[in-house]
Structures are given as C-alpha cells and as structure tokens.
Amino acid sequence: MEPIELRELGSTDYARRVERAWERLLGAQPAGREGVRSLVLQSWRRCRALGVDPARRAAPLPAPRRDLAALQARDGRLAAALRDALPPVMPYLAETGSALILADATGALTAVLGGEPVAERLAENAAVPGAGWHEHQAGTNAIGTALALGRGVVIHGPEHFCLAGKAWSCAAQPLRDPAEGVILGVVDITGPAGAAALRAAPLVALLARQVEAELARREAEDRARLLDAFCAQRPDGDGLLLFDRRGWVLRLSGGAATAMGGLAPGRPVPGLDPARIARWELGGLDPALGNRAVPVREGGAVLGGILRLPAPRPAAPPPGAPPLAAPLHALAEASPSLLPLLRRAQALAERRLPILLQGETGTGKDALAAALHAATAGPGAPFVALNCAALPRELAGAELFGHAEGAFTGAPRGGRAGRFEEAQRGTILLDEIGDMPIELQPYLLRLLDERAVVRLGESRRRPLELRVIAATNRPLAEAVAAGRFRADLFHRLGGAVLELPPLRRRREDIPSLVRHLLAGLEGPAPEPEPALLALLAAQDWPGNIRELRHTLERLAAGLAPEEALHAAAAAPVPPRTLREVEREMILAALAAEGGSAGRAARALGLSRATLYRRLESYRAAG
Known part of the structure; x- marks a missing residue:
C-alpha cells in the first residue's frame, strides 16, 4: 500500500496494522506488506538479522564520562554549526514538547536539547548524550535508520522495532561534509508520538541544509586562512606542502611534490590521521618530516599544517664529465x-x-x-x-x-x-x-x-x-x-x-626561474618577495614557463599579484577569494529557493538584512 502519506501515520488504523505486522514478525511469521511502509519492514528485518532485542526499553548505556567528553570534542565543528542554526527551531520545540538531538556518524548521541519534561522522559529510554542509537544498537529509529539508508526518514511510534522508541515519533536527516560528501552525523527532532511530531520532517530537512551551509562557509574560511598562512611562508629554496585538518594536500610548492612521491592536491598525506592532526600529534609521519611541520591554528583549533621539505641537492656530475657550456x-x-x-x-x-x-x-x-x-x-x-x-x-x-x-x-x-x-x-x-x-x-x-x-x-x-x-x-x-x-x-x-617536464612537476624551480625571467624584462621589475614567490609556486601553471613569464610582465606593469594571476591567459580557473566563495553560496541558495530572499537567508543562517547588504555590494562591484 505504498506510498503512505505522512498524515496517515498518525491514524489509529495505521497503528493497528503496524502492531499486527510487528507481532507476526516477532512470532517468526511473515510480517506481510499490507499497509506497512517498506522502509520500516526492511529495517525490522535488518534488526532481526542483527539480533537486536525488540523488548529493549532503553538504548545501550551512555559512554563513560571520559569517552563522552572525547566524543563531544570530536563532534565540536558539527555542534558549533548547529548552534548557529538553532534560534528559529527553539520555539517549535517548546510548543510541541519535542527535543532536538544531534548524533555522530556512528549513531552515538552528542547533544539532546529540549525542555526538562521531555528530556526526563527521553532519559528513561537512554536518549541521552553518549548513548548509541544506530539500528544495530537500538533497532528501527529515525537516527539509526537515516544512517543505514543515508537519507532523511520519519519513524512514527509503533514503527520502532524496540519498545524503547514506541512512545516517540522522530524525524532525522543526515549531515554531510561539504568537501567529501561523507556523513558526519544526524540531526533529529523527537517528540511524543502524534501528529505534531510528524510535521517535523520539513523543519529537520531545512535545519540540515542550514547546518551544511554553515559548515561550507566555515570550510571556505578555514581554507582561506590556510592559504594565507602558506603564502606568508618563506620558501628559502625548500619545498612547502599545505594540508588541511583531514590530512589532504591543498597546495605544494618547490620540490614538495617530488619529495613526497608525486603527491598532488586533493590527495591524503601518507601517515596523517585527522584525529592526530587535531591534537597535533604527527606520529604517523617520518620523524624527520614531522619535526619540520608547523600547525595553522584559529582560536586554539588546528586548521591544518605546513610541511617544509628541504630542497634536494643537485646531482653531482659524473666523474670526468665536462662542465656545461x-x-x-x-x-x-x-x-x-x-x-x-x-x-x-x-x-x-x-x-x-x-x-x-x-x-x-x-x-x-x-x-x-x-x-x-x-x-x-x-x-x-x-x-x-x-x-x-x-x-x-x-x-x-x-x-x-x-x-x-x-x-x-x-x-x-x-x-x-x-x-x-x-x-x-x-x-x-x-x-x-x-x-x-x-x-x-x-x-x-x-x-x-x-x-x-x-x-x-x-x-x-x-x-x-x-x-x-x-x-x-x-x-x-x-x-x-x-x-x-x-x-x-x-x-x-x-x-x-x-x-621537458611541466612546471607543476618542478615547482622547486619557480623561485630561481622567477628571478631569471624578471632579469630579462625591460624596465624596472618587482622584487621577488618571499610571499610573492610562495604565491607563484602554489599555482598550477597550465601554460608553464610561458604563462609564468606573461604573469611576471603584468606584475612589472603594475598589476597586483591577484590581478596578474586572474589575467593570465592560460589560467583555467583564477584563484578564488573568500568573498567569491561567499557570493557563490548566496547565489546558489537564491537559485535553490526560487529567488526568495527570505527563504535563502534562512537556509544560509543569515538575517534578511545581511543578505540584502551582501547582494547590494555584489551589484555595486559589478
């Protein structure tokens, strides 16, 4: 009888059909498909296969205090992004007696926000920080089933597999990493089983979009800070490698690519683990390399790091080889x-x-x-x-x-x-x-x-x-x-x-090549400062030395470095500023919301006035 409208889930008739199917399943009889959603039946079968106890009245006990603290610290970025999106949701929670729950990618709860009465009732079923609510732990429930399916779900009272959830209705939506697309966690609204709780699904979906937009905004800011720190480094002939908090390569300069075995942007640095990077414990790296890495921090948090690799010594000429002409x-x-x-x-x-x-x-x-x-x-x-x-x-x-x-x-x-x-x-x-x-x-x-x-x-x-x-x-x-x-x-x-190798495979040559090309220009040329050399060494140069020479000619003509790079004829994608990333996010949100500034502002977590100011500044800038 699929599909079943959400409004039907709260009916007495539907509840009876679900209860009969559940009892047949527990009695080792075919549960049948009549009148029960297929996603629920499939989840029940997974729970039976996993050996989940349907009589369970509480989720697995919370983690010890020290483990819970580590769990919440690991989930800190997600929780911070959620906090910025919470204000519009709080009145709904108060009116419906519901709670907002945040879980990590394993189904472990990291935060439960709601009034005291609902929090106390949820605690009876161990819906508290540290408890495990994945399907294999607590049976069919919105958090665990959303993780199992990788999409948003609504689970209504009797549809829960275990007794622990049958008094509740919940709507959950996975939260995905803006860069990798992997699931970081789940946001859920849970309330007493009834029609009010069933209406939470659109709100949860919107909340998830706002959290993901905030994560993307923070990701862009962190990337900009990392690139600023990278460009401020003095190469001094060494190779430089910039990596983010995940251990992914963002930029390389000098001989870093060669020294690291051809490593390229977008690939992980061997031996780096995100959890260790957060604590700045680089034990997985070669000790000689780990000692040459410096962290990039913001407010005490590690955003990533810069690895300095000594420049390779030129190969000695073979014995008796004549000098170069x-x-x-x-x-x-x-x-x-x-x-x-x-x-x-x-x-x-x-x-x-x-x-x-x-x-x-x-x-x-x-x-x-x-x-x-x-x-x-x-x-x-x-x-x-x-x-x-x-x-x-x-x-x-x-x-x-x-x-x-x-x-x-x-x-x-x-x-x-x-x-x-x-x-x-x-x-x-x-x-x-x-x-x-x-x-x-x-x-x-x-x-x-x-x-x-x-x-x-x-x-x-x-x-x-x-x-x-x-x-x-x-x-x-x-x-x-x-x-x-x-x-x-x-x-x-x-x-x-x-x-002849392309310039991107011999970035270590860029500082000396820049000096050589500048010396050949007519008229005064800019002094190759360390920050400029680092910026040039971080580019991919699809036009190779010819493109680099044209860029230096523009610099000598008085263009700022960013303008000269934007104007490079062969550059496929000019370097993006934080303002450009923000502009793209805002315009994408407006397009997704059919041009509604109000809905776009809510999706981005901005006030409507702030959104209008941003749009006006874009128009003024052309």
Missing part, C-alpha cells in the same frame, strides 16, 4: 632540477645526432634548442626555427627543401634554397614536427639518413652539415598509431629524446 649552464641556473637533462642534452649535441624535444606547450623547448645551438655551433652559425604547423600544406615542401626553377606554377626564376640549406653549418628547429604533412615525411627521413637535400623539381644532391632538432607537444607514438606520422621517421628521431 655557458648557454646550458644559464638554463641550469634558472631551472636547477633540469641539470641531469641538460648534461645529457650536451652529450647528445656533441655527437650531432638528431634530437627530439617533447613536452607540454610553454615548457621551454625552443629555449633549450637555442641553447644547444649556441653551445655547440661556431660563431655566426645560423639558427633557423620553423613551425611546421604554420606551413601552408601546398607550399611546405618548397619551403623546407627548396625548389628548382619551374618546379611548380608560380615558382620564381632561378629556383630557391629551402630552410634546410639556410641552416647550413648551423641548426634547424622543426617545431610542432607532428604536424608535418605525411607526404613530406619521407623527404625528411632521406635527408636525415643521407645528410643531403634534393630540391623539388631537380635530382642534384646538395650535402648538408647541420644539426636537426625537432620539437612537439604531442605524443608522437599516438600519431604513429593513427597513421599521421611515419614509424620509421619516429624511430629515426626517437634515438635521442629529451622530455
């Missing part, structure tokens, strides 16, 4: 983490092998190619950089290899040398090599093998003495599999591959 040494000073790669690059360049540079856009492939040329080519040797993706397909062959007179319609008289010949005794950089038309790739393969070029429209071989460097931001192996790039050319180029 000056152009490569300059790159090593700007990006110390690239030192092993630069040593290998120099060794490859001395053998005059074709070199393939791979890496995301903006990682410095062109700068490395230019440095390799400057380090190994003679004075005045040409450096020819060519973007293969920008070549018109019909003219690409003539542009690269040159052409004879009359090779095609419109060809100039006397023919013309191609870009390879222009790079004679120097270096040619074939950027975006993956975009070279496949019909021209055999010509490039032949050129690499024979070290000679044949212009289009003629058969004469012209010997070449030059270095070929190719670069790409795409995985060429995938292009080979798709038939867009020749496998033999890929293997010819792939004998000497240098992979």
